[in-house]
Amino acid sequence: MFYRENGQFKSSYRQDEALLPILQDRIFMLALLAFAVVGVPFLASDYLFLSIINPFLIMALAALGLNLLVGYCGQISIGHAAFMSVGAYAAYNLMLRVPNLNFLVALVLAGLIAAAVGILFGMPSLRIKGLYLAVATLAAQFFIDWLFARVKWFTGYESSGSVSTPVLSLFGWPLDSPARKYLFLLAVVAVFTLLAKNLVRGHIGRAWMAIRDMDVAAEVIGIRPVYAKLTAFAVSSFYVGVAGALWGFVYLGSWEPLAFNITVSLNLLFMIIIGGMGSILGSFFGALFIVALPIVLDRVPAWLGAPLSTATASHLASMIFGALIVFFLIVEPHGLARLWAIGKEKLRLWPFPH
Amino acid sequence: MNPAAKSGLLAACVGTAATMILVTASAPVLAQAKEQFFPELVYRTGPYAPNGVPFANGYSDYLKLLDARDGGINGVKIAFEECETGYATDRGVECYERLKGKGTTGATVFQPLSTGITFALTPKAPRDKIPLITAGYGRADSVDGSVFTWNFPLGGTYWDAADILVQHVGKKEGGQAKLKGKKIALVYHDSPYGKEPIPLLQKRAAMLGFDLLLLPVTHPGVEQSATWLQIRQQRPDYVFLWGWGVMNSTAIKQAVATGYPLEQMYGVWWSGAEPDVLPAGQDAKNYNALVFLAPAGKGKVHEDIIKYVYDKGQGSGKKEDVGEVLYNRGMVSAMLATEGVRRAQQKYGKKPLTGEQVRWGLEHLSINEAAIKKLGFEGFMEPIHTSCADHEGAHSARIETWDGTKWNVTSGVYESDLSVIRPIIAESAAKYAAENKITARDCSEEK
Numbered sequence: 001m002f003y004r005e006n007g008q009f010k011s012s013y014r015q016d017e018a019l020l021p022i023l024q025d026r027i028f029m030l031a032l033l034a035f036a037v038v039g040v041p042f043l044a045s046d047y048l049f050l051s052i053i054n055p056f057l058i059m060a061l062a063a064l065g066l067n068l069l070v071g072y073c074g075q076i077s078i079g080h081a082a083f084m085s086v087g088a089y090a091a092y093n094l095m096l097r098v099p100n101l102n103f104l105v106a107l108v109l110a111g112l113i114a115a116a117v118g119i120l121f122g123m124p125s126l127r128i129k130g131l132y133l134a135v136a137t138l139a140a141q142f143f144i145d146w147l148f149a150r151v152k153w154f155t156g157y158e159s160s161g162s163v164s165t166p167v168l169s170l171f172g173w174p175l176d177s178p179a180r181k182y183l184f185l186l187a188v189v190a191v192f193t194l195l196a197k198n199l200v201r202g203h204i205g206r207a208w209m210a211i212r213d214m215d216v217a218a219e220v221i222g223i224r225p226v227y228a229k230l231t232a233f234a235v236s237s238f239y240v241g242v243a244g245a246l247w248g249f250v251y252l253g254s255w256e257p258l259a260f261n262i263t264v265s266l267n268l269l270f271m272i273i274i275g276g277m278g279s280i281l282g283s284f285f286g287a288l289f290i291v292a293l294p295i296v297l298d299r300v301p302a303w304l305g306a307p308l309s310t311a312t313a314s315h316l317a318s319m320i321f322g323a324l325i326v327f328f329l330i331v332e333p334h335g336l337a338r339l340w341a342i343g344k345e346k347l348r349l350w351p352f353p354h
Numbered sequence: 355m356n357p358a359a360k361s362g363l364l365a366a367c368v369g370t371a372a373t374m375i376l377v378t379a380s381a382p383v384l385a386q387a388k389e390q391f392f393p394e395l396v397y398r399t400g401p402y403a404p405n406g407v408p409f410a411n412g413y414s415d416y417l418k419l420l421d422a423r424d425g426g427i428n429g430v431k432i433a434f435e436e437c438e439t440g441y442a443t444d445r446g447v448e449c450y451e452r453l454k455g456k457g458t459t460g461a462t463v464f465q466p467l468s469t470g471i472t473f474a475l476t477p478k479a480p481r482d483k484i485p486l487i488t489a490g491y492g493r494a495d496s497v498d499g500s501v502f503t504w505n506f507p508l509g510g511t512y513w514d515a516a517d518i519l520v521q522h523v524g525k526k527e528g529g530q531a532k533l534k535g536k537k538i539a540l541v542y543h544d545s546p547y548g549k550e551p552i553p554l555l556q557k558r559a560a561m562l563g564f565d566l567l568l569l570p571v572t573h574p575g576v577e578q579s580a581t582w583l584q585i586r587q588q589r590p591d592y593v594f595l596w597g598w599g600v601m602n603s604t605a606i607k608q609a610v611a612t613g614y615p616l617e618q619m620y621g622v623w624w625s626g627a628e629p630d631v632l633p634a635g636q637d638a639k640n641y642n643a644l645v646f647l648a649p650a651g652k653g654k655v656h657e658d659i660i661k662y663v664y665d666k667g668q669g670s671g672k673k674e675d676v677g678e679v680l681y682n683r684g685m686v687s688a689m690l691a692t693e694g695v696r697r698a699q700q701k702y703g704k705k706p707l708t709g710e711q712v713r714w715g716l717e718h719l720s721i722n723e724a725a726i727k728k729l730g731f732e733g734f735m736e737p738i739h740t741s742c743a744d745h746e747g748a749h750s751a752r753i754e755t756w757d758g759t760k761w762n763v764t765s766g767v768y769e770s771d772l773s774v775i776r777p778i779i780a781e782s783a784a785k786y787a788a789e790n791k792i793t794a795r796d797c798s799e800e801k
Contacts, residue, residue, distance in 0.1 A: 047455070051448045096789070149544060149570075156789070159553040159782070160493070160546035162473040166790045176481070252447070254474045256546050258573060259443060295448060298438070311398035311407075314438040318399075 003347040019197060036186055041179045049178035052292050057185040058246045060287035063271040064196055064280060065239025070269070071278035072200055073232035074212030075125050076133055078265050079140035080240050082121075085260035086144060087114040087241025088248035089154050092163050095249075096156055103168050107188075107245050114241020115234040117144075122233025126226055129215075141262055148257040164254035181250050188246065192239060197280055199235065208232050209278075240268075274328055276335025285336035289328075294321050389433040390426070390695060390706045391457020392417055392688075395449050395466045401574035402441040402599035404629035405680055409467060410436065411671035412684025415659050418670075420692060422662040427695050428704045433457055439471065441599070446471035447478075454482055458706040463487050463691045463716070469547035472505075477790065479504040484709035485716055487694075489687045490515075490623055490646045494550055494775075495782035499717060499745040500794040502783065506716050506745045508690050508738060509647050513778065514770035515622050516551035516594070518644065518751050520558045521768050523592050523620070534563035539590035541581055541597065541605055544570035548596045551622070553778055555594075561774070575601025582608040595621040595643075602630035606638050616641040623751065627679040631756045639758040644751045648682040648734035650761045655685070655730035679761060682734055689729065690738070693721060717742055717800070736767075742797035 003024055010016045020026045044053060066080050091110035094101055121140040125133050148154050155163050168175045175181050199205050207228040210218035215225055248255050267290055275286020297317035301308040308316070332339050346353075394413060397406035414434065421432050435456065437449035446466055454461045464479070465487045466472050472492035479486050480503060487506045488496070494513040496505035523538070524530035540555060542548030552568065559566040567590055569581045575597055585593065593614065595605050602625045609619055617640040621630070626643020628650070656677055664673045675681055698707050698715025707715075719740040726735045738747035749772065753765035787794055 047451050050451045055444075160469070160473065160549045162470070162546040164473065164477055164786075164790060252444070252474060253477050256443070256470055256473065258470070258545055261573075299452075309398070310396060310410075310436040310438045311403075314399045314440070 002350065003344060005348075019194075033190070037183070041182065044179075044182075046178045049182050052295060054178070054182055054185055055247075055251055056288055056291045057182070057189050058243050058251055059268075059271065059291050060284045061189050061192055061246070062240050062243035062268055063275065063283040063287045064193065065236045065243060066268045067272045067275075067277065067279070067283045068196060068200070068208070068239065069232050069236035071272055071276075071282075072205060072212060073208035073229065073236075075122070075229060075232060076130065077137040077140075077236075078134050078262070078269060079121065079137035079144075080236075080268050081260040081262065081264035082141045082144035083114045083118050083237040083240045084244030084247060084264065085148055085257065086117045086237075087111060087244030088255065088260065089148055089163075090114065090241070091245035091249060092156070092165065093154065095165070103170060103249070107242055110245040111238040111242040114244065115238040118233045118237020118241075119230050122230055122237075125229045125233065138262075141265055145257055145261060160256075162254060162256040163248075165249050168249060175250065185246065185250060188242070192242070193280060196239070200280070204228075204231055204235075212278075270325070272335075274325060274335055276337030279335065279337035281340060282335045282337030285340070289336065293324070294318075297321055388706060389431045389458050390462055391460070392432060392434040392691060393449075393453035393456065393461045393464055394434055394436045395439050395446055395453075395464065395468075395471065396436045397439050397441045397467070398436075399438060400440040400442075400599075401576070404603075405599055405624070405627060406441065406467065408627070408629070408671065408675060408678050408680040409684035409687075411669075411675065412681035412686075413465075413688045414670040414684075415663050415676070415681075416655075416685045416688035417692070418663045418668055419655075419659050422666070422668070423658055427692055428699055430695075430699075430704060430706055432692075439466070439468065441468050441470075443468070443470040443474050447474050450475055450478065454484060459708045460484065461709060462695060462707070462712050463709065465489070465687055465691065467491070469493075469550060470545055473546050476502070476505060482709070483713075485694075485713040487687065487691055487716065489690055490683070491547065494554075495779050495786060497744060497746040497779050498783035499740075499742045500783075500797050501787045501792055502745065503795060504713060506694075506740070508716075508719075508740070508746060509686075509736065509748050510623075510751060510770075511746060512547075512550040512596075512622065513554040513775045514746075514749050515644055515751065516554045517558065517770040517775060518768040519594055519620050519622075520555070520562070521771070522753055522765065524562070530562055535565075536592070537565040537567060537588065537590040538592045538594060539567040539569055539585055539588065540594045541569045541571060541578075541585075542595075543575060543597050543601055544572050547598065547624075551594075551596060553782075554775065557774065557778065571597065571601055571605075574599060576604050578604055578608050581605075582612045582614075585609075585614060586612050591618065593619045595619060595625045597621070597625045597630075602627075603633040606631060606634045606641055609641075610634055610637040620644070620753070623683075626754060626756075626761070628761075629680075636758045638756050641756045642753055642764070643756075643761075645754045645763060646683060646751060647736055647748075648679075648686045648731070649752070649754055649763050650677060650679045650682065651733070652677040653730060653733055655734070658730060659685075686731070686735060689731065689735075690716075690719075693729075694719060716740065717745070719747060742795065742800040 005022045008023055020029055069075050069077055087110045090113040091106045094106040094109055124136040155161050175184055207223045210223050211225060211228045219225055271286030271290045274289050276282025297320050301313045396410035397403055417432050417434050426432050437453055439446040439449050461484050463485045469491050472488050475486055485504050485506060487508055489508045490510050492507050494511035496502035496507050524533050527533055555566050567588055569584060571578055571581055597605055619641055621643035623644040623646035631638040631641060663669050694712050694716035697719055698711045702711045717740055719738055721738045723737060726732055736748045736750055740747040749770045750767045752763050752767055754761045755764040
């Protein structure tokens, strides 16, 4: 009843190719964006911005990048935190060494550098697949971790190996308050999401999906695996590199190589598995699940007034978090995005299911 | 799973998510009016818990003692809340954001007990106007209060620690000149914490002519066989250990297994507590470490803690563990914070103070022998006098040795050589100020 597309006819190719062909979807998306831009800055507290919403947005961008590679092109990578760190250190060095560089320019350049590194480490994907490729990307993780920990040039000869960034400003508009940071992140994430959505609908995205579903068949119908796989690595690393630069500059402000270790890579993988592989929306659900849930669980005992010790509460939170991951994967192996799709289907039929 | 159940699940998901976000947004402020709020970043879980737990217990117990015995600080009640960081930087930052606005006047002071978290909080503290006490850790260059207005590495930094260790081994050799041609290995935690002493040791190596061997150990530090293989091959004359958590006990066990003489092995003050040596037991005999302000043992303040806190069933840990090295350090750290508040009360009045007011107190700390005695910390504290130019206040340490069952202090007091350290502090602080566009304060104008 709430979600019927009856009476909405497509009378031109343009309408048929629309990003959101159903009116309700368009209204919902516009309302959501309007709420995100106008409503959230008034409603959310600084804590909510700094600890949940901002990291969620950045991680959603990173998960989106990984999803393009794993979910759409079928190439597994467990080294994506390394590409995040490439983006972060590239942006740091650009800002440090190039005077008066605009952060947006540095952000794009950092993404391009990460893309170049991504192509380099994506080369093995031309010969090997599946778990073997996963191990090859693991090498990227360890190598890049080592590189930034050992080669002092990258960290500005800082004795501790930890780098810190000054307050950013964009066109004379300082990104100093949590709400401003949020609006900036929201803009970046919205633009990149729109790009990704269009990319996967276009010929590149179709080539990726063909490779994912069956590479031999894809080759037979004229898709070049070299081109498809390497573009997937490049675009994915670009996204992740941008996310890494944002993570360093906008969220952490000061970081060490450990901030992008293997745990982050695994978390990114969990995000897309729980959120939904091969789904743009799923990347957002997954990021929200992994970023926000542990924090929320950690705080539940305090809200309930339960006199638990810090250690017990922390152990309990980890246990419940783990159990929830298993639970969601059992009831819906296709991720939260699939649950969402089922929900929309229900709303369409309600209250008269056949 | 059938469709009905799935839609139920869906509804449940949406409902819970919405509730949780609402609840997070409107988390109640639990603190009562007229209280001085002390946030506590602790780690009671994870690979660093063996060291994090006693420190957190000592910290909480001292705050409880002040409330129970004196009714707070000059009558202002104390509130505190713990937040688990697991020694992870991102979780530490989350805890900081969670706790910074609590209490009547916001957070008094943060003590993250992690050099990584200290680095992350250093740019945030000036914006939120909350001081950071990093007693015995953190950025060594933050001694320079003109640049690092909000950082207080009270009692000593890693550069003092490294310098004192070099002085001690020099003395053992019969004069610093005898260190020429010797080989010293630094086995360090591969993080900002472990890397912090390197510039000082490199400078000392160039001055005194010893070889410095840098051996990093990756987090969490349970895998060290390659490190100790190198030590077996290179045979350094001394090993300095810059570890934390399970890395310490692993290193000592590995040293024993490698047959490295423990009397030539020296730990920084974070590598010299009971949880570090107990796993190796009797074999760890003769291992040495630095003492930071308070050695193990009990004094008057411990009697009070037993009487006012533990005998009333309010203790944070076990009664037997009161007086351990890290317990005492946590207690001293809490005392430094509360003394900062007490000093600030002299200027701003006996009421809950803001972080900015407490910062003034910390910059004008003056804890002399008489004050230490009055506080009940005799033998567990060195005098500390801070100023705008010196946010550290004390530069001395002693050496302790493990005899198989307990730690004994085995040396006199060493003072770090400020003529060596000061220039690197100035250089490093100036670099930080330039990179982060900070204008240094003029210390002659601060009162």
